[in-house]
Amino acid sequence: MSLINGLDASADWVAKDMEAMLRECDALIASKDEHFARLAAGVEKLQAEMDQISRERAVVVADREKAEQVLRTFHEAVEEGKGLRQSRGRAQSRLRVVPAVPESAPADHGAADAPRAGVKEEAPATSISAAGDSDAVVRVTGERSVAVMRIVTSDPDRSWTPRDIAVRLEGQDQGGDHAAQSRARALLDSLAKRGALVKRREGDDRRCVFRLAAAWEAA
Known part of the structure; x- marks a missing residue:
């Protein structure tokens, strides 16, 4: 609603113009509220997905640490086994059996x-x-x-x-x-x-x- 050039606005016309402006503002506010609600829902969904991904990542990290520990223990056990086998080989190479000397052994060794x-x-x-x-x-x-x-x-x-x-x-x-x-x-x-x-x-x-x-x- 607009005024005709050269005429003064009457009180009735001003009132109707303000009512129209109120309706326009209400419609615009409702539109913005709806848009905001859609954005908030998207943010909430995105935050939920981020939380889920974060929990899954934590599980994978824990599994990796366990696997790394198992692998480290396995390598240590292999190295320990190699050392034990080598030490056993050296110890066996030094073994010899010494016959016992009877208490009543005769003087003649022949x-x-x-x-x-x-x-x-x-x-x-x-x-x-x-x-x-x-x-x-x-x-x-x-x-x-x-x-x-x-x-x-x-x-x-x-x-x-x-x-x-x-x-x-x-x-x-x-x-x-x-x-x-x-x-x-x-x-x-x-x-x-x-x-x-x-x-x-x-x-x-x-x-x-x-x-x-x-x-x-x-x-």
Whole structure:
């Protein structure tokens, strides 16, 4: 609504013009409010997405740190295993079995060294007194191997058969099992190769037995 040139505005015309202006302002305010509401909703949705992404990132970062720690521990274990194997190789290269000197050894060493007739031994027996020489101490590794050495040491003068060891390791019921005796024989053979035991054959049936050969310690 506008005035005609050269005419003064009347009170009625001014009132109507102001009412029209109010309606225009109300419509404009409503439009701005609607626009603001849309923007606020968008900001809220965007903030929610940002929070979700932030939480997911934190989970991934924690997983990465765990994986890095596992990898570091694995590398350390590998290096430790390499060092242990190398030290075991050096220690085994220094091992030697020192025969025990009998208390009633004759003065004539030539006679003492002569083999007894009818007795066949694969290696000379030794006594625990050899522990006085640090090089004679055989280091035994492995839980079952250590268990076998403890059994043999409990009666060092006894000749142990694979069945005897199987009974002690796996019980009376399992001791007669062929597989149990085979496992026991494998352990005894391994310890004999290390020098901790001596392997021989005894009796008319020439059965294979094992005896304590050297001082030992669990590695």
